[in-house]
Amino acid sequence: MSDLFWLTDKRTRRIEPCFPQSHGNPRLDEKRVLSGIIFVIRSGLRWRDAPRDYGPQKTIYSRFIRWSRLGVFNRIFAELSAKGPRPERLMIDATHLKAHQTAASLLIKGLLPGRIGRTKGGLNSKLHAVCDGHGRLLVLLLSDGQMSDYKGAALMIDALPKAKAMLGDRGYDADWFRAALIQRGITSCIPSKANRKVHTDHDWTLCRQRHRIENMFGRLKDWRRIHTRYDRCAQTFMPAIAATVIFWL
Template sequence: MSALFLLSERQMARISPFFPLPHGVPRVDDRRVVSGIVYVIKHGLQWKDAPKAYGPHKTLYNRFIRWSRLGVFDRIFASLAGEGPRPERIMIDATHLKAHRTAASLLKRGLLPRFIGRTKGGMNSKLHAVCDEKGRPLVLLLTEGQLSDHKGAALVLDALPDARALIADKGYDSAWFRQVLEDKGISPCIPSSRSRKRPYPYDRALYRERHRIENLFAKLKDWRRIATRYDRCAHTFFSAILIAATVIFWLPQQ
């Protein structure tokens, strides 16, 4: 077990208060099971291929699905991301996550949306993110791949943290978005699109920091089950994204 990934005692102490209370039969070791879930998501494995040291693969899968439906991973991410100090600057952007044929080729069933759409790059989902000046995610949102950046920005407006400035690329250049930010007391640092006759001024030195949100997406896509969507249900795939974001950015490494 020493050669495999294992969450530290300090990391478990941060997230264990959000775990559901066991009922009846004592639950299998949380540290081992959650570490196994993280290992599978990071390496892009099928659940049946999880190392035996983490225990039965059905236990890993069932725990992941059950806690995903209960919103456990949502609460862990929201709580840890909200503990940080008020950010001076925030950044917003979106990226496409390719949907594997096992997820994209199935007919939609049930009332809940799958959040898989078609673009020029094929079938995919779209991850919208807001991060702080250190490139740590504060708000994450999953939508269909064809949803525009503007519509995604409108969906996260209410969740934007208080900040002095917001950095975004020219894909977010619109009068209504700038006005909403200014009404919130946030100064937009967004270059104007080529079609705009009167370009808006912006801080070019500040705009150079936008690479941090690109680095955020790159780190998330290092996890193979994030870079390619294998999960049929949107809530399980989004839970995998939240697990990756929590482990990479919000859990102490020691």
């Protein structure tokens, strides 16, 4: 059974203060349940197909839903990322996540928006991310698939930590974004678009390090329930991403 546990005792102690307090009867071991949640997200299984070694499948699913609504996973991600060293440079990018038909049915039923849009020939979501120079995630934002990169950057600009430089691709070549970075004391390293009349200079050597955020997206999409979105509500899909990041943060 120990081979199935993804979380070590050291990792569990780091995030244990973020779990809600137990009331009444003692709960199932958080390490055991959280390891089962991570296993399901990683393998892309249905919740009822989780190995019995993690405990009752109903308990794993209900704990994930309840912790998602309480913001437990988002709080753990925020605290772990805040405890890291101050980054010298930031990297920003976005990627598309394909929405499975079970998630896309939310649009047909006319319920609350689930951050699913139609682009690239199908229904998908768009994940905007900011990481440090080592590829460690700092800020996450989920939006509709058709949202442009610089609009996503506008929603994340207030959450950016202090840094010396910001690396991005041509999708973030906007005058207002460069000006907003300058106000925060951040130097932009963003190539100019082909249609820009006056091209801006940038450090090509520094820009080559942007592959680290692409590598981060590759690692994130190794988790099958993230690469293909099965959760209809953004309220439960974002905690799934946060739980993924918790494991290798």
